[in-house]
Amino acid sequence: MKxxxxxxxxxxSLMEKKKIDAFLLPLKVPSGDxxxxxxxxxxxxxxxxxxxxxxxxxxxARALQSLTRLGSLKRKTGIIMHxxxxxxxxxxxxxxxxxxENLYLFSFDCPGVFPAEKYIKNPKETEKKxxxxxxxxxxxxxxxxDKFDMVYVDVYIGIKKENIYLTPKTEKxxxxxxxxxxxNQPEPEEIxxxxxxxxxxxxxxxxxxIKGPDALLSLFSKCINCHNCMRVCPVCYCRQCFFDSEAxxxxxxxxxxxxxxKKALRxxxxxxxxxxxxxxxxxxxxxxxxxxxxxxxxxIPIGRIFTFMAEKIQKEFDYVxxxxxxxxxxxxxxxxxxxxxxxxxxxxILRR
Amino acid sequence: MKEKxxxxxxxxxxxxxxxxxxxxxxxxxxxxxxxxIIPIRVMCSGRVNPLSMVHAYILGADAVMLAGCHPGDCxxxxxNYLARRRYALxxxxxxxxxxxxxxxxxxxISASEGAKFAKVIKEVTEEIKxxxxxxxxxxxFI
Amino acid sequence: MEALKIKKDAESTIKEFLKFLMDKNKVEAVFTLTxxxxxxxxxxxxxxxxxxxAVPFYPFMPSNAGKMLSRITLIEPLxxxxxxxxxxxxxxxxxxxxxxxxxxxxxxFFMSFICPGVFPLKKLSLGYEEELKEYKEKIxxxxxxxxxxxxxxxxxxFIPYNSDLTISFIGENGKESILxxxxxxxxxxxxxxxxxxxxxxxxxxxxxxxxxxxxxxIIRETEEKGKGLDKFxxxxxxxxSCHGCSKICPICYCKLCDFDSSSHEIEPSSYEDEVKxxxxxxxxxxxxxxxxGRxxxxxxxxxxxxxxxxxxxxxxxxxxxxxxxxxxxQRLFNYIPGRDYKEEIPLKTxxxxxxxxxxx
Numbered sequence: 001m002k003x004x005x006x007x008x009x010x011x012x013s014l015m016e017k018k019k020i021d022a023f024l025l026p027l028k029v030p031s032g033d034x035x036x037x038x039x040x041x042x043x044x045x046x047x048x049x050x051x052x053x054x055x056x057x058x059x060x061a062r063a064l065q066s067l068t069r070l071g072s073l074k075r076k077t078g079i080i081m082h083x084x085x086x087x088x089x090x091x092x093x094x095x096x097x098x099x100x101e102n103l104y105l106f107s108f109d110c111p112g113v114f115p116a117e118k119y120i121k122n123p124k125e126t127e128k129k130x131x132x133x134x135x136x137x138x139x140x141x142x143x144x145x146d147k148f149d150m151v152y153v154d155v156y157i158g159i160k161k162e163n164i165y166l167t168p169k170t171e172k173x174x175x176x177x178x179x180x181x182x183x184n185q186p187e188p189e190e191i192x193x194x195x196x197x198x199x200x201x202x203x204x205x206x207x208x209x210i211k212g213p214d215a216l217l218s219l220f221s222k223c224i225n226c227h228n229c230m231r232v233c234p235v236c237y238c239r240q241c242f243f244d245s246e247a248x249x250x251x252x253x254x255x256x257x258x259x260x261x262k263k264a265l266r267x268x269x270x271x272x273x274x275x276x277x278x279x280x281x282x283x284x285x286x287x288x289x290x291x292x293x294x295x296x297x298x299x300i301p302i303g304r305i306f307t308f309m310a311e312k313i314q315k316e317f318d319y320v321x322x323x324x325x326x327x328x329x330x331x332x333x334x335x336x337x338x339x340x341x342x343x344x345x346x347x348x349i350l351r352r
Numbered sequence: 353m354k355e356k357x358x359x360x361x362x363x364x365x366x367x368x369x370x371x372x373x374x375x376x377x378x379x380x381x382x383x384x385x386x387x388x389i390i391p392i393r394v395m396c397s398g399r400v401n402p403l404s405m406v407h408a409y410i411l412g413a414d415a416v417m418l419a420g421c422h423p424g425d426c427x428x429x430x431x432n433y434l435a436r437r438r439y440a441l442x443x444x445x446x447x448x449x450x451x452x453x454x455x456x457x458x459x460x461i462s463a464s465e466g467a468k469f470a471k472v473i474k475e476v477t478e479e480i481k482x483x484x485x486x487x488x489x490x491x492x493f494i
Numbered sequence: 495m496e497a498l499k500i501k502k503d504a505e506s507t508i509k510e511f512l513k514f515l516m517d518k519n520k521v522e523a524v525f526t527l528t529x530x531x532x533x534x535x536x537x538x539x540x541x542x543x544x545x546x547x548a549v550p551f552y553p554f555m556p557s558n559a560g561k562m563l564s565r566i567t568l569i570e571p572l573x574x575x576x577x578x579x580x581x582x583x584x585x586x587x588x589x590x591x592x593x594x595x596x597x598x599x600x601x602x603f604f605m606s607f608i609c610p611g612v613f614p615l616k617k618l619s620l621g622y623e624e625e626l627k628e629y630k631e632k633i634x635x636x637x638x639x640x641x642x643x644x645x646x647x648x649x650x651x652f653i654p655y656n657s658d659l660t661i662s663f664i665g666e667n668g669k670e671s672i673l674x675x676x677x678x679x680x681x682x683x684x685x686x687x688x689x690x691x692x693x694x695x696x697x698x699x700x701x702x703x704x705x706x707x708x709x710x711x712i713i714r715e716t717e718e719k720g721k722g723l724d725k726f727x728x729x730x731x732x733x734x735s736c737h738g739c740s741k742i743c744p745i746c747y748c749k750l751c752d753f754d755s756s757s758h759e760i761e762p763s764s765y766e767d768e769v770k771x772x773x774x775x776x777x778x779x780x781x782x783x784x785x786x787g788r789x790x791x792x793x794x795x796x797x798x799x800x801x802x803x804x805x806x807x808x809x810x811x812x813x814x815x816x817x818x819x820x821x822x823x824q825r826l827f828n829y830i831p832g833r834d835y836k837e838e839i840p841l842k843t844x845x846x847x848x849x850x851x852x853x854x
Contacts (some may be wrong), residue, residue, distance in 0.1 A: 031731045040769060068762055224533070240750045252569070310771050346416060408785065423846065441823060448721075457854050460853050
């Protein structure tokens with residue numbers, strides 16, 4: 001992709017001008033059938049990098065958690081990732097899992113990524129489809145992603161017709177782009193409009209699939225409770241997930257009793273509890289990346305279920321994950337007067 | 353210009369009561385041996401987690417050595433028996449995948465065998481010099 | 495060996511047997527593979543009504559049943575008897591967990607069967623009508639299906655150890671099933687169940703031969719893909735460090751895996767040092783360490799069930815790699831996981847005179 005080369009040249013020139021010492025960017029793995037993030041300061045390696053890869057590289061935002069959870073990097077490091085992953089980075093920063101000091105965040109107008117399975121089965125063909133700008137076979141969640149430019153970055157790279165446009169979004173960004181000639185960035189209107197419409201249609205259609213406890217149980221009837229979705233989620237950072245902990249070690253008597261009450265009990269137990277519980281833990285920070293759906297071995301539309309809920313709940317609280325590192329997570333803050341609709345039934349009783 | 357000769361780096365886990373004492377004795381007896389070994393004194397060879405040895409290998413150690421008391425002479429009765437089993441397991445796993453298992457070594461060196469210690473280090477250094485540096489030193493995808 | 499011959503196919507026989515056991519109150523509940531709306535799950539069945547959904551021999555393993563039994567009996571043993579129907583590898587996995595104090599066999603009647611293998615989990619989403627037809631045809635003839643997991647093709651221990659009852663239906667033309675009585679507990683269970691008493695020898699020479707050939711082929715192919723430092727690194731290039739393989743593995747029982755814990759967290763300064771030394775380093779790192787570490791921790795007890803390969807989101811052949819390592823490691827210690835309750839795990843014991851040539 002010509003755009004990749006243009007971005008690489010830009011990153012290298014930043015290094016030449018000593019504005020940035022090292023980059024964390026996607027590189028193709030030795031077997032040639034996936035991408036992973038590599039931290040490097042070598043020109044030869046950066047030249048091999050692919051800032052806009054056709055798949056979500058291993059780890060996403062979690063790579064940054066692995067890098068800076070215990071402290072900050074000493075050298076100025078540029079991080080270039082998909083918008084949803086940078087959003088996840090900002091959410092992880094709010095949860096004290098990432099240290100943003102000395103980091104320079106870059107993102108871009110995202111063309112979406114292909115599901116891992118599709119890519120691994122036929123890397124060459126999928127690369128070609130990616131180059132051609134195929135939008136039909138990318139992740140389902142990528143097709144409805146219209147907020148890709150509402151992300152906190154230092155430099156945003158607009159992409160239109162094989163050209164790139166650099167826009168500083170913060171003081172740090174302005175500082176490093178000082179010596180660059182900047183053009184006005186064109187709005188990615190077409191893509192946003194298409195995806196917005198697709199998202200509205202998705203929400204309309206999915207509403208029917210998900211309504212009622214039977215519908216939810218039906219969607220999760222294939223679930224084997226493997227927890228892959230939680231493990232690849234960029235925002236689920238707990239070393240030991242609550243749902244894997246001793247809290248769920250129950251005695252044989254408990255299981256037999258529940259089996260008696262329901263006629264039978266499936267194992268691993270508490271499947272719906274895990275999904276709804278995980279939802280209640282992280283739905284505010286869900287960046288709709290679709291890693292979960294990619295990793296599900298039973299092809300459950302888990303990403304779409306979470307995105308459906310995330311849209312509703314984030315709108316209710318007027319919260320957009322990843323837009324502002326100073327914006328507090330909805331569950332650690334409050335207004336004294338708010339959410340009156342929750343209180344309504346109780347005030348009626350009090351008035352009597 | 354003459355290329356700098358490869359000096360191997362060997363990480364050595366030496367048990368306090370035997371192998372480490374032997375290293376001490378070699379020093380006191382002014383026996384000469386290459387400075388390729390980086391010794392780590394542990395109380396018993398049975399305390400060494402095989403994972404530590406693998407980790408050292410992955411991070412680029414040219415060789416990893418575990419040295420303890422002779423079987424039957426362990427200060428803690430059975431530490432070195434367990435170490436021997438762990439080492440056998442580690443070797444088997446590495447050999448299954450052709451991962452240069454001969455860079456991982458086990459020696460029984462008692463406290464009075466200062467000369468043996470020096471000889472072992474000389475031999476291992478020679479062997480690793482011929483073998484070359486650990487390719488994992490430069491590997492990006494570890 | 496004494497057995498009961500029943501002139502019905504295995505699926506009908508087992509449903510009748512389970513209903514019989516519950517009618518006669520010989521067991522409180524039954525633990526077996528059950529059909530859900532769109533998928534399959536192991537279920538603890540208390541009500542006879544649900545027995546009609548029981549499909550113990552259906553070729554899917556949604557989770558390792560041994561691991562599930564460990565969850566049920568971890569805190570305390572079962573207080574009332576149940577019958578558990580497990581595949582041979584799942585039963586071996588459970589016994590390995592019991593050796594590690596992760597479960598109890600008390601009050602469990604074990605039923606297993608001569609296992610023809612399971613399909614990879616992906617087949618559930620892709621559709622498997624044709625494959626299921628071929629599977630059934632091959633079973634009737636006593637041959638191996640070609641669509642099962644690689645670890646199933648290579649399985650050496652498809653005849654169960656330590657079961658109280660074993661069902662055999664391979665090569666019985668789909669019209670008969672044999673209920674082999676392994677011990678006194680099994681005899682007590684089948685008392686009152688109708689069937690012809692016969693003598694039955696678990697030969698299966700053809701199946702053993704076929705699986706041995708497959709095993710050698712799969713080992714050869716895996717070594718070609720993964721033996722040698724460059725190839726080994728290449729195989730794990732795709733690894734996204736999700737640790738799903740460890741979580742689904744029956745032997746990996748640790749609540750907080752060492753590799754997820756703080757002892758394996760990397761300081762940012764270490765990362766920057768490695769960049770100085772190597773020019774670049776993959777983030778997150780220690781992927782090879784994780785896999786080699788798991789090989790060291792698990793291979794002595796690996797039962798080759800194949801769940802790890804199925805669960806991997808990037809299709810790394812984990813179970814085939816563990817097959818190669820575990821066969822060698824288990825041969826080294828002359829140990830077969832799950833063969834005998836009294837057999838100690840090789841790393842907990844030693845002989846004063848062994849591996850005499852191993853030290854330099």
